[in-house]
Amino acid sequence: MSEPIKVAVLGAAGRMGATVVRAVEDAPDLELVAALDADGDLAAVAAAGAQVAVDFTVPAVTEGNVHALVDAGIHVVVGTTGWNDESLARVRDHLADRPGVGVLVAPNFALGAVLAMTFAAKAARWFESVEVVELHHPNKIDAPSGTARHTASAVAAARAAAGVGPSPDATSEGLDGARGADVDGVRVHAVRLRGLVAHEEILLGNAGEQLTIRHDSFDRVSFMPGVLLGVRQVGRRPGLTVGLEHLLDLA
Ligand SMILES: NC(=O)c1ccc[n+]([C@@H]2O[C@H](COP(=O)([O-])OP(=O)(O)OC[C@H]3O[C@@H](n4cnc5c(N)ncnc54)[C@H](O)[C@@H]3O)[C@@H](O)[C@H]2O)c1
Numbered sequence: 001m002s003e004p005i006k007v008a009v010l011g012a013a014g015r016m017g018a019t020v021v022r023a024v025e026d027a028p029d030l031e032l033v034a035a036l037d038a039d040g041d042l043a044a045v046a047a048a049g050a051q052v053a054v055d056f057t058v059p060a061v062t063e064g065n066v067h068a069l070v071d072a073g074i075h076v077v078v079g080t081t082g083w084n085d086e087s088l089a090r091v092r093d094h095l096a097d098r099p100g101v102g103v104l105v106a107p108n109f110a111l112g113a114v115l116a117m118t119f120a121a122k123a124a125r126w127f128e129s130v131e132v133v134e135l136h137h138p139n140k141i142d143a144p145s146g147t148a149r150h151t152a153s154a155v156a157a158a159r160a161a162a163g164v165g166p167s168p169d170a171t172s173e174g175l176d177g178a179r180g181a182d183v184d185g186v187r188v189h190a191v192r193l194r195g196l197v198a199h200e201e202i203l204l205g206n207a208g209e210q211l212t213i214r215h216d217s218f219d220r221v222s223f224m225p226g227v228l229l230g231v232r233q234v235g236r237r238p239g240l241t242v243g244l245e246h247l248l249d250l251a
């Protein structure tokens with residue numbers, strides 16, 4: 001058997017980070033060499049000999065972590081949300097100077113969520129209306145979710161490519177926010193409710209019919225097969241990869 005991949009986890013005291021620590025410890029082909037939280041020193045990751053770092057921290061710090069890890073020649077698997085076209089472009093540019101280093105940024109590592117996004121993008125051109133509803137635990141700090149943004153962008157791109165216009169909407173009066181956020185022209189609604197973990201519905205409507213695509217993560221273990229797949233694959237994918245769909249032959 002080959003040597004285990006040496007893995008560091010950032011955000012290790014958090015809900016996701018703690019779950020990733022347990023998953024790495026349970027995987028015979030992986031070795032946990034560092035587990036850092038907010039009070040940790042990022043230099044400890046390289047000092048521990050980590051080959052791959054997994055980042056489940058907070059939107060305000062994740063990009064800085066990635067640049068520091070890329071400088072150290074460490075591959076990175078990022079689950080933290082808050083990324084946009086500009087921050088992703090900065091990482092892509094940085095990686096051009098670091099051939100051989102891979103970064104995977106995925107807004108959702110649950111296999112069902114990735115399939116739901118893929119199915120929604122495929123279906124989007126065939127419906128007059130489409131809206132996204134995401135539902136999460138009330139401790140989540142960002143809205144709408146990274147998954148919902150990624151879904152809405154993919155839906156919008158598929159509709160644009162097929163020449164489909166915007167969803168019909170006659171709203172001209174009411175309260176600000178009542179129609180949700182606009183992500184590339186697709187309405188996205190965020191629910192925060194005690195008891196929830198991570199859930200998404202894509203509602204697609206035509207005259208006389210509705211298709212609802214729904215995914216539920218009831219437990220954070222649902223993200224672990226995707227995270228571990230990313231850890232195992234990221235070193236073989238130099239440059240920036242955005243979305244787990246690229247590792248699942250779905251893109
Ligand atoms: N991609 C996915 O599949 C997926 C799944 C669940 C959550 N998330 C995202 O992951 C992120 C974390 O979610 P969570 O529920 O675990 O949050 P959390 O608040 O429970 O955990 C975040 C942790 O990061 C730590 N932290 C803050 N700054 C740090 C730093 N500079 N270095 C190291 N650690 C630092 C915090 O102290 C905390 O322990 C969020 O952005 C969330 O949206 C993504």
Ligand SMILES: O=C(O)C1=N[C@H](C(=O)O)CCC1
Nearest residue numbers: 081107108140145146147198
């Ligand atoms: O619990 C969270 O926070 C989650 N964040 C990701 C997102 O914003 O899409 C993935 C689902 C869980």
